[in-house]
Amino acid sequence: MPGLQVSTRGNGEITLDEATIRKFKESLHGELILSPDPGYDDTRAIWNAMIDRRPALIARCLGVADVVTCVNFAREHGLIHSIKGGGHNIAGLAVCDGGLMLDMSRMRGVWVDPTALTARAQAGCLLSDVDRETQLHGLATVLGFISNTGIAGLTLGGGFGYLTRRFGWTSDNLLSMEVVTADGRIVRASEQENNDLFWGLRGGGGNFGVVTSIEYRLHPMNPVVLGGFIAWPWPQARDATRFYRDIALDAPEEVNLIPGWYWDGPGTPYFGVGVCWSGDHAAGEAWLKPLRAFGKPAMDTIKPTPYVRVQSASDASAPDGIHCYAKNGFVGALSDDGIDLLLDVFRRTPGLYDMFMDHCGGAYARVPLEATAFPRRDMAFILAIWSGWRSPDGLDEKVARMRATWKELEPLTRGFYTNYAGTDPVAARDRENFGANFERLVAVKTKYDPTNLFRLNSNIPPKT
Ligand SMILES: Cc1cc2nc3c(=O)[nH]c(=O)nc-3n(C[C@H](O)[C@H](O)[C@H](O)COP(=O)(O)OP(=O)(O)OC[C@H]3O[C@@H](n4cnc5c(N)ncnc54)[C@H](O)[C@@H]3O)c2cc1C
Numbered sequence: 001m002p003g004l005q006v007s008t009r010g011n012g013e014i015t016l017d018e019a020t021i022r023k024f025k026e027s028l029h030g031e032l033i034l035s036p037d038p039g040y041d042d043t044r045a046i047w048n049a050m051i052d053r054r055p056a057l058i059a060r061c062l063g064v065a066d067v068v069t070c071v072n073f074a075r076e077h078g079l080i081h082s083i084k085g086g087g088h089n090i091a092g093l094a095v096c097d098g099g100l101m102l103d104m105s106r107m108r109g110v111w112v113d114p115t116a117l118t119a120r121a122q123a124g125c126l127l128s129d130v131d132r133e134t135q136l137h138g139l140a141t142v143l144g145f146i147s148n149t150g151i152a153g154l155t156l157g158g159g160f161g162y163l164t165r166r167f168g169w170t171s172d173n174l175l176s177m178e179v180v181t182a183d184g185r186i187v188r189a190s191e192q193e194n195n196d197l198f199w200g201l202r203g204g205g206g207n208f209g210v211v212t213s214i215e216y217r218l219h220p221m222n223p224v225v226l227g228g229f230i231a232w233p234w235p236q237a238r239d240a241t242r243f244y245r246d247i248a249l250d251a252p253e254e255v256n257l258i259p260g261w262y263w264d265g266p267g268t269p270y271f272g273v274g275v276c277w278s279g280d281h282a283a284g285e286a287w288l289k290p291l292r293a294f295g296k297p298a299m300d301t302i303k304p305t306p307y308v309r310v311q312s313a314s315d316a317s318a319p320d321g322i323h324c325y326a327k328n329g330f331v332g333a334l335s336d337d338g339i340d341l342l343l344d345v346f347r348r349t350p351g352l353y354d355m356f357m358d359h360c361g362g363a364y365a366r367v368p369l370e371a372t373a374f375p376r377r378d379m380a381f382i383l384a385i386w387s388g389w390r391s392p393d394g395l396d397e398k399v400a401r402m403r404a405t406w407k408e409l410e411p412l413t414r415g416f417y418t419n420y421a422g423t424d425p426v427a428a429r430d431r432e433n434f435g436a437n438f439e440r441l442v443a444v445k446t447k448y449d450p451t452n453l454f455r456l457n458s459n460i461p462p463k464t
Contacts, residue, residue: 002018003015003016003017003018004016004021004034004056004057005056005098006056006057006077006079006098006099006100007056007079007080007096007097007098007099008077008078008079008080009078009079009080009452009453009455010078013098014077014078016056016077020077021034021057024057024069024073027069028059028061028062028066028069028070029062029063029065029066030059030060030061030062030063030066030106031059031060032057032058032059032060033057033058033059033060034056034057034058035054035056040058043058043060043101043103044058044095044101045087045320045321046084046087046088046089046092046094046095047086047087047088047090047318047320047321047322047324048089048090048091048092048322048323048324048423049321049322049323049324049392050092050323050324050325050395050423051091051092051095051423053092053095053096053097054097054098055082055095055096055097055098055099055100055101056098056099056100057099057100057101058100058101058103059100059101059102059103060103060105060106061102061103061104061106061107061124062106062107063107063212064178064180064186064212067102067104067180067210067212068180068184068186070100070102070210071180071181071182071184071209071210071453072184073100074099074100074453075182075183075184075451075453079099079100080096080097080098080099080100080455080456081096081099081100081101081102081453081456082094082095082096082099082100082101082102082456083101083102083104083152083206083210083454083456084101084102084103084104084105084150085104085105085123085124085150085151085152085153086105086126086127086148086149086150086151086152086153086154087105087150088146088148088149088150088153088154089153089419090324090326090386090420090421090422090423091421091422091423092423093206093456093457093458094153094456096456102210103124104122104123104124104150104152104210105124106124107122107123107124107125107212108122108124108125108126108129109121109122109125110122110125110129110130110132110133110134111133112133112134112136112137112139112218114137114139114218117139117217117218117219117220118175118215118216118217118218119133119134119139119141119215119216119218120213120214120215120216121151121213121214121215121216122212122213123151123152123210123211123212123213123214124150124152125150125151125152125214126147126148126149126150126151127143127144127146127147127148127149127150127151127154127311128147128148128308128311128312129151130143130151130216131143131147131307131308131311132308134218135223135306135307135308137218138220138221138222138223139218139219139220139221140163140218140219140221140307141163141167141170141173141216141217141218141219142159142160142161142163142164142167142168142169142170142172142173143159143161143163143170143311144159144160144161144170145161145162145258145274145311145314146312146314146315146318147311147312147315148315148320151170151214152206152211152214153206153419154170154419155170155171155174155214156171156201156203156204156205156206156211157171157203157205157417157418157419157458158170158171158203158374158417158418158419159171159419160358160382160417160419161256161311162225162227162256162258162276162278162310162311163219163221163256163276163278164256164358164360164362164363164364165251165253165254165255165256165359165360165361165362165363165364166219166253166254166256166278166279166362166363167219167363168363168364168366168367169202169203169364169367169372169374170216171201171202171203171372171374172202172363172364172367172372173216173217174198174201174202174214174215174216174217175190175215175216175217176188176189176190176193176198176214176215177189177190177198177201177211177213177214177215178211178212178213179197179201179208179209179210179211179212180209180210180212181208181209181448181449182209182448182449182450182451182453182454186212187209187448189201190215196443196444196447197444197447197448199371199372199373199440199444200373200440200441200444200445200448201373202372202373202374203372203373203374203375203437204373204441204444204445204460205418205457205458205460206454206456206457207441207444207445207449207454207457207458207459207460208444208445208448208449208454209448209449209454210454221278221307222278222279222281222307223306223307223308224281224304224305224306224307225276225277225278225304225305225306225307225310226275226276226277226281226284226285226288226302226303226304226305227275227276227277227302227303227305227307227309227310227313228274228275228300228301228302228303228305229272229273229274229275229299229300229301229302229313230272230273230275230291230292230297230299230300230301230302231270231271231272231273231297231298231299231300232270232271232272232294232295232296232297232298233270233296233298234268234269234270234271234347236271236295236296237261237269237270237271237343238339238340238343239294239295240271240294240295241259241271241339241342241343242336242339243291243294243295244257244259244273244291245334245339247290247291248359248361248380248381249361249380251287251359251361251362252279252283252287253362253363254277254278254279254280254283254284255275255276255277255278255279255284255287255288256275256276256359257273257274257275257291257359258273258274258275258356258357258358258359259271259272259273259356259357259359260272260273260274260354260355260356260357261342261343261346261354261355261356262354263350263351263354265351266350266351267350269346269347269350270298272299273291274313274314275288275291275302276307276310278307281304288302317354317388318388319388322387322388322389322390323387323388323389323390323391323392323395324386324387324388324389324422325353325386325387325395325398325399325402325422325423326384326385326386326387326420326421326422327384327385327386327402327403327406327409327410327422327424328382328383328384328385328413328416328417328420328421329382329383329409329410329412329413329414329415329416330360330376330379330381330382330383330413330414330415330416330417331357331379331380331381331382331383331412331413331414332378332379332380332414333380334380334381334412338412341408341409341412342355342383342409342412345405345408345409349401349405352387352398352401352402352405353385353386353387353402353405354385354386354387354388355383355384355385356383356384356386357381357382357383357384358381358382358384358417359381360379360380360381360382361380364377365377365378369435369436369437370436370437373434373437373440373441373444374437375415375418375433375434375435375437376414376415376417379414379415382417382420383409383412383413384417384420385402385405385406385409386420386422387402403424415432415433415435416433418430418433418458421458426458430458430459430460434460438460441460442460442461442462442463443463445460445461445462446462446463449462450462
């Protein structure tokens with residue numbers, strides 16, 4: 001094999017000779033894949049087809065020792081490197097051009113301790129891996145809406161799901177993480193050990209090292225919830241959205257109501273709400289009654305449903321390999337005028353994108369802002385617009401129209417959820433977004449990654 005051109009962190013290139021690559025390959029327990037090896041294209045592919053990057057080397061890590069080997073190799077040779085968990089980051093930060101990609105997808109073990117109410121999961125797990133094992137015991141932690149999202153990226157950035165109003169962000173349910181830091185050490189972070197790192201890992205993203213396993217707090221939960229979707233035709237959308245807004249603000253913590261504005265074909269918009277009530281069913285039936293009786297819904301599928309089915313019910317709306325451009329922002333209060341603006345803007349671009357909101361409040365809002373790195377605790381909703389174009393045709397023009405759309409909606413928002421950030425660069429706004437937590441994040445970054453080895457993430461620059 002001739003030498004291999006690889007990209008460095010300083011935006012340059014070096015050549016790795018054959019002996020160096022062979023030695024690296026032999027020191028790994030998992031595979032090392034180079035183009036055009038079988039599996040190269042499948043492994044570098046991520047959920048968002050807008051991103052087409054070609055790492056020079058892909059290491060399919062099988063354990064912590066492989067991760068340590070990769071981190072040391074990347075540091076010693078000055079390589080740019082990325083970490084792929086579930087590959088769902090919309091901006092494509094899981095994959096780099098010309099560098100080393102650590103593929104964590106073969107590290108998918110989950111161990112549940114039903115007595116201690118904890119679960120430890122390897123960092124390559126998808127949400128469904130954890131839900132499946134914890135629900136065997138009638139337990140759950142907070143995870144997101146699409147079952148093949150990776151737990152690592154989701155947890156590091158916060159983690160919102162149907163149980164967030166009841167139990168907080170995913171990162172609020174984090175008990176510990178094992179992390180390989182920039183100097184190749186294996187470090188455990190929890191309330192008791194490396195507490196500063198633990199603080200940063202709860203909302204600060206993949207800035208501090210490669211996470212190899214994650215320990216979650218579990219909650220006893222009925223494996224059957226009241227779940228489903230209720231929708232109204234467009235002529236009722238305005239009133240139904242206002243009704244939704246009013247009941248959402250004071251809703252019990254057992255319920256999460258995810259409103260969305262969708263297109264059933266380019267000419268037919270509608271408004272719908274995804275529902276998950278995870279508490280007592282009789283109380284849920286009673287509380288949901290006014291929502292279900294409002295106007296004339298065109299669809300109502302709310303019924304007792306296995307929680308794991310609710311957790312994958314939206315999967316078909318976000319298949320692998322679609323072209324996604326997304327924008328989001330936190331919303332404090334939604335006035336009637338704000339609702340009119342949302343609907344008016346949405347209606348003007350038939351079929352271009354979907355729009356939805358996460359329903360915040362409850363347990364998530366009770367955690368003090370300074371308790372974790374997560375930037376916002378006082379917001380009512382997260383507003384997002386996102387596309388799922390199957391065809392790459394006309395992307396530039398479609399993206400331009402979505403940017404213009406967001407310009408109109410952005411005044412309703414304050415700050416943004418980094419995990420939903422799309423392909424537009426956002427780092428310049430991170431300081432403002434993290435607010436009071438930013439300087440503390442910089443201090444943790446400077447201590448654990450002073451040379452910014454881990455930079456393909458929502459990057460916090462270390463102090464130089
Ligand atoms: C269809 C879809 C649905 C989503 N639904 C939700 C939702 O319901 N709730 C929610 O909160 N978010 C949701 N998200 C956003 C999601 O949380 C982020 O995209 C998150 O980054 C995905 O994690 P991943 O492991 O799949 O990401 P990847 O793309 O694999 O990785 C993204 C980044 O995470 C970091 N990272 C990943 N693994 C590690 C590791 N082992 N160690 C250190 N850093 C690591 C790295 O910085 C990496 O660049 C969704 C995204 C999509 C595309």
